[in-house]
Amino acid sequence: MKALTWQGKRSVSVEDVPDPRIEDASDAIVRITSTAICGSDLHLYEVLGPYMHKGDVLGHEPMGIVEEVGSSVTNLKPGDRVVIPFNISCGHCWMCNNGLQSQCETTQVHEQGTGAALFGFSELYGSVPGGQAEYLRVPHADYGPVKVGSELPDERYLYLSDILPTAWQGVQYADVPDGGTLAVFGLGPVGQFASRIGKHLGHRVIAVEPVAERRAMAERHGIETIEFSKETGDVLREMTNGRGPDAVLDAVGMESHGSPVGAFAQHAVGLLPDALAKKAMETAGVDRLNVLHAAIDSVRRGGTVSLSGVYGGTASPMPLLTMFDKQIQTRMGQCNVRRWTDQLLPIVEDPSDPLGVMDLKTHEVPLSEAPGAYSMFQKKQDGCIKVVLKP
Numbered sequence: 001m002k003a004l005t006w007q008g009k010r011s012v013s014v015e016d017v018p019d020p021r022i023e024d025a026s027d028a029i030v031r032i033t034s035t036a037i038c039g040s041d042l043h044l045y046e047v048l049g050p051y052m053h054k055g056d057v058l059g060h061e062p063m064g065i066v067e068e069v070g071s072s073v074t075n076l077k078p079g080d081r082v083v084i085p086f087n088i089s090c091g092h093c094w095m096c097n098n099g100l101q102s103q104c105e106t107t108q109v110h111e112q113g114t115g116a117a118l119f120g121f122s123e124l125y126g127s128v129p130g131g132q133a134e135y136l137r138v139p140h141a142d143y144g145p146v147k148v149g150s151e152l153p154d155e156r157y158l159y160l161s162d163i164l165p166t167a168w169q170g171v172q173y174a175d176v177p178d179g180g181t182l183a184v185f186g187l188g189p190v191g192q193f194a195s196r197i198g199k200h201l202g203h204r205v206i207a208v209e210p211v212a213e214r215r216a217m218a219e220r221h222g223i224e225t226i227e228f229s230k231e232t233g234d235v236l237r238e239m240t241n242g243r244g245p246d247a248v249l250d251a252v253g254m255e256s257h258g259s260p261v262g263a264f265a266q267h268a269v270g271l272l273p274d275a276l277a278k279k280a281m282e283t284a285g286v287d288r289l290n291v292l293h294a295a296i297d298s299v300r301r302g303g304t305v306s307l308s309g310v311y312g313g314t315a316s317p318m319p320l321l322t323m324f325d326k327q328i329q330t331r332m333g334q335c336n337v338r339r340w341t342d343q344l345l346p347i348v349e350d351p352s353d354p355l356g357v358m359d360l361k362t363h364e365v366p367l368s369e370a371p372g373a374y375s376m377f378q379k380k381q382d383g384c385i386k387v388v389l390k391p
């Protein structure tokens, strides 16, 4: 089959790879009909390259049609239409039973000391072949895949694989009080949905984003927007009676724009051989922290900072004095996708499309054109906000 493979920093290609097969009784094989590129893929394309291997199949936002199931998969049959959550979780361990599917004790990657295995997400998360491919082997298919109807287009359901539950969890974790204000940093796909969800739940939402067309997309969903600058904290305080937003959601992560120290560190690490680069990432501050620091600066005293954006350095400097003094709560982590999908399914099927899932995709291309699409998405060319690949 054809699959999109990682080849090196900023280099991916479509290659012929062996078809996946049932290896375990709880596996399913799914023929992929739609599969999106995520901001997290851009981290693998750039900063997290040292954890990738040449030929790794990328992709963790897939959906499609079940082709074959293992003997213990009784909830699915060939022909079913399913969305595949990006975390691989068993559904019966203590973590899964407590809504922490991204920490699944059955699939945790012990070698790396990380949480649940993820599709297409580097050796940090188990080097599991991903879903930007014609077919995908889905482990623990007796729990993970979300069965969906056959009438509506793929884009109604596709984002249940990751960004919609991620944004939902980010807003839940932001813990905005009734009548409160949520500031969302970043209007990539995650920030777009987080802003719309905040508004849908009755909060005032102010989004911060440097790219004009991303602000324009949010504005057509009724979101107030501002540009990012050194004065963002002051601007947000001015807009909220001098106090600051009750909660701030960071939907940017470790590759923010306008963070010269982190950018330099990331560039320097990128020049090292993999083993040294990993060591550097484990011991030095390699995150671009301007957004996280702006979030801590702008949130009101006693407010919450919720991180959906991914960070990767183990020694990134944090303003602990301010965090302690302002009594800030923080919550973060990979999304527990399966915790939220039952709640989100009726919302994406609602004919009025309350979260505007049909207004996110800006580009649809065949899998063969994925390499160009990665580059376009990373460079934010041609108004690109979300790419959906059709294998």
Ligand SMILES: NC(=O)c1ccc[n+]([C@@H]2O[C@H](COP(=O)([O-])OP(=O)(O)OC[C@H]3O[C@@H](n4cnc5c(N)ncnc54)[C@H](O)[C@@H]3O)[C@@H](O)[C@H]2O)c1
Pocket (backbone or CB within 6 Å): 038, 039, 040, 041, 042, 043, 162, 163, 166, 185, 186, 187, 188, 189, 190, 191, 208, 209, 210, 211, 214, 228, 251, 252, 253, 254, 255, 256, 257, 258, 290, 291, 307, 308, 309, 310, 333, 334, 335, 385
């Ligand atoms: N927690 C999870 O489970 C989870 C799931 C999916 C994605 N993510 C992470 O969420 C983040 C966003 O993902 P995405 O798909 O929306 O990607 P994206 O790269 O399209 O979005 C990032 C956005 O942040 C904006 N930005 C950059 N610098 C900024 C600044 N200084 N101030 C304000 N905005 C700035 C960019 O212009 C862009 O619009 C990534 O870090 C991704 O890895 C996490």
Ligand SMILES: [Zn+2]
Pocket (backbone or CB within 6 Å): 038, 039, 040, 041, 060, 061, 086, 162, 163
């Ligand atoms: Zn993703």
Ligand SMILES: [Zn+2]
Pocket (backbone or CB within 6 Å): 089, 090, 091, 092, 093, 094, 095, 096, 103, 104, 105, 106, 107
């Ligand atoms: Zn589990």
